Amino acid sequence: MDTTRVLLGCSIVAIASMILLANSINGKEEERKTLNTSPVIKEQGVEARSEEWARYYPRQYETWKKTSESVKIDDMLKNKPQLAVLWAGYGFASDYNAPRSHFYALQDNINTLRTGAPVSPTTGPSPTACWSCKSPDVPRLIGRVGEKEYFTGKWARFGSEVVNSVGCADCHDSRTGNLVLSRPWLKKGLESAGVRFDRIPHQQMRSLVCAQCHSEYYFQKREETDANGGKQVVNTVTFPWANGFKGESIEEYYDLKGFSDWIHAISKAPMLKAQHPDYELYTTGIHSRRDVACADCHMPYIQQGSVKFSSHHVGNPLDDIENTCLNCHQETEEEFKAIVRLKLERKEELMEMAMNGLAKAHLEAGRAWEAGATEAEMQDILQDIRHGQWRWDYSIASHGSFFHAPEETLRLLAGAGDLAQQARIKLAAVLAGHGVIGYQAPDFSTKEKAQALAGVDLQKEIAEKQRFKATLVRQWEKEAVEKGRLNPDARAGMNDSSSYSNN
Ligand code: HEC
Ligand code: HEC
Ligand code: HEC
Ligand code: HEC
Numbered sequence: 001m002d003t004t005r006v007l008l009g010c011s012i013v014a015i016a017s018m019i020l021l022a023n024s025i026n027g028k029e030e031e032r033k034t035l036n037t038s039p040v041i042k043e044q045g046v047e048a049r050s051e052e053w054a055r056y057y058p059r060q061y062e063t064w065k066k067t068s069e070s071v072k073i074d075d076m077l078k079n080k081p082q083l084a085v086l087w088a089g090y091g092f093a094s095d096y097n098a099p100r101s102h103f104y105a106l107q108d109n110i111n112t113l114r115t116g117a118p119v120s121p122t123t124g125p126s127p128t129a130c131w132s133c134k135s136p137d138v139p140r141l142i143g144r145v146g147e148k149e150y151f152t153g154k155w156a157r158f159g160s161e162v163v164n165s166v167g168c169a170d171c172h173d174s175r176t177g178n179l180v181l182s183r184p185w186l187k188k189g190l191e192s193a194g195v196r197f198d199r200i201p202h203q204q205m206r207s208l209v210c211a212q213c214h215s216e217y218y219f220q221k222r223e224e225t226d227a228n229g230g231k232q233v234v235n236t237v238t239f240p241w242a243n244g245f246k247g248e249s250i251e252e253y254y255d256l257k258g259f260s261d262w263i264h265a266i267s268k269a270p271m272l273k274a275q276h277p278d279y280e281l282y283t284t285g286i287h288s289r290r291d292v293a294c295a296d297c298h299m300p301y302i303q304q305g306s307v308k309f310s311s312h313h314v315g316n317p318l319d320d321i322e323n324t325c326l327n328c329h330q331e332t333e334e335e336f337k338a339i340v341r342l343k344l345e346r347k348e349e350l351m352e353m354a355m356n357g358l359a360k361a362h363l364e365a366g367r368a369w370e371a372g373a374t375e376a377e378m379q380d381i382l383q384d385i386r387h388g389q390w391r392w393d394y395s396i397a398s399h400g401s402f403f404h405a406p407e408e409t410l411r412l413l414a415g416a417g418d419l420a421q422q423a424r425i426k427l428a429a430v431l432a433g434h435g436v437i438g439y440q441a442p443d444f445s446t447k448e449k450a451q452a453l454a455g456v457d458l459q460k461e462i463a464e465k466q467r468f469k470a471t472l473v474r475q476w477e478k479e480a481v482e483k484g485r486l487n488p489d490a491r492a493g494m495n496d497s498s499s500y501s502n503n
Contacts, residue, residue: 189239
């Protein structure tokens, strides 16, 4: 047999075994039946306290609880100081950490400087929508007060209601135990993208439960008049999927709506902030194409005696490569880790170029305004910056895209770098036109320098946040325990620190 034939033979064997494995993963009818005949956790409404589910599902609960081991805080502004320049004028310039696990989702949302330091339930800055992907108390609350009411007002309004971190009822129905889409906005988003709900295969549900939160969304804002004639702001979580999942399609969606998240403090460009489009990018990759679901890699099956169940310790699949990748692939652990590392390095290289180009473009645009540039001269440039930064952010904000969809991630990053350079060439001409030749953007090589350029007063924000945590947050917790919404021991073992308090 010649070499080609051997290779072909090998790959046929590999594909056949993948199909067999995929079938065995898809065909877990037994487990599903057990779940279907499972005890009713709550007859009506949503049981948001995961500890209440633990009684019946100790294995799933114990593995879910293990996500509390993800204690490390990774300060991204320290790792990549360019970020503070890119986000000048927006909360992310003050505080941005790499994601932690589901156990910490709620706490990290309270801790981040981005959600501010409200002094009462009606003070800002964040809208209630900021709770939406942090807790099973959100579907509970929507079930009780309705979607419109949930989206009305400021974040602090529901501080004592939204108290359990991402848990069972985010993905499971409290009565039947089945996988459920607990977030109405995912359904609306999918409908706008043409998906029919009577025909969602189970394997897709194993990704869609994740897509409820690991997706791109924005807050659609409208003013409403209440019964007493008062004005109220309603911010509804909305998925911008009507033109498709591609970075450029969503960019076009926002452009046509004239939507911006904020005006950049240095360049004055009308900016977009990507959330975490894990799901959208994943759909462009080979694993999605071959029907491998999020849960296949992030929630592998574990055998414990005669019982087989899904690990709910959602984290890095490479930590349990034996039960994830090597279920379907035949390389050694080392080879496989090296493949993933190489993908990460390639992304980092293009990402760094795009970020540096964009940060310089913002600073050069700032200099151009100072030199007297006109709106007409700047319009085109600001559009390039908006689009370039959007494509950079959309490609990497999901953290896993370098692996889930490597080609699409690199394609978007290349586009982002190119737009940044186009803006900079145009800026050189505008600057020269106003007598500024050879301008060099100032140094942004450390978090401190970059935050100073962005106008962040970190110490003030930290002091306000600490006061908020010592007062309002304590009251929220106390009230939630008294009203039976939060179990007193639910936060045991929690590492409640933040990067800013370690500095
Ligand atoms: C982020 C979503 C998510 C969360 C949170 C979650 N689950 Fe699951 N769960 C899943 C998925 C996906 C499956 C696989 C279901 C399938 O393929 O039928 C699953 C399966 C199960 C099963 C079926 C048996 C098995 O292990 O495959 C049980 C029981 C279960 N989960 C209980 C729980 C409990 C209890 C909690 C809270 C401690 C919880 N789940 C939290 C997504 C989630
Ligand atoms: C209710 C919203 C929600 C759902 C549903 C959800 N996630 Fe998450 N997930 C989050 C949030 C929020 C974070 C970031 C938490 C933080 O940084 O504190 C996160 C973090 C993660 C991380 C990073 C973990 C780490 O230790 O770094 C992974 C991986 C992940 N999710 C995968 C999944 C998968 C796979 C599913 C579906 C089975 C899923 N998530 C469903 C909200 C959700
Ligand atoms: C349920 C089965 C399954 C699991 C689990 C799985 N894969 Fe795959 N993988 C596939 C299939 C199917 C393909 C596509 C093969 C083809 O069509 O050529 C693929 C392709 C790949 C490729 C080549 C394409 C590319 O993007 O470069 C790599 C690398 C890869 N997988 C890595 C991994 C890693 C790492 C893990 C674990 C985190 C993993 N896979 C988990 C089934 C799986
Ligand atoms: C084929 C396996 C595979 C599939 C399918 C998959 N992932 Fe991943 N995911 C990985 C790997 C591998 C990483 C990179 C882990 C690392 O090295 O940091 C990752 C990273 C992530 C991260 C970043 C974690 C962090 O802390 O930086 C998130 C979030 C995530 N995945 C969510 C999802 C979601 C949501 C889906 C489905 C839409 C999904 N993944 C589908 C294998 C997979």
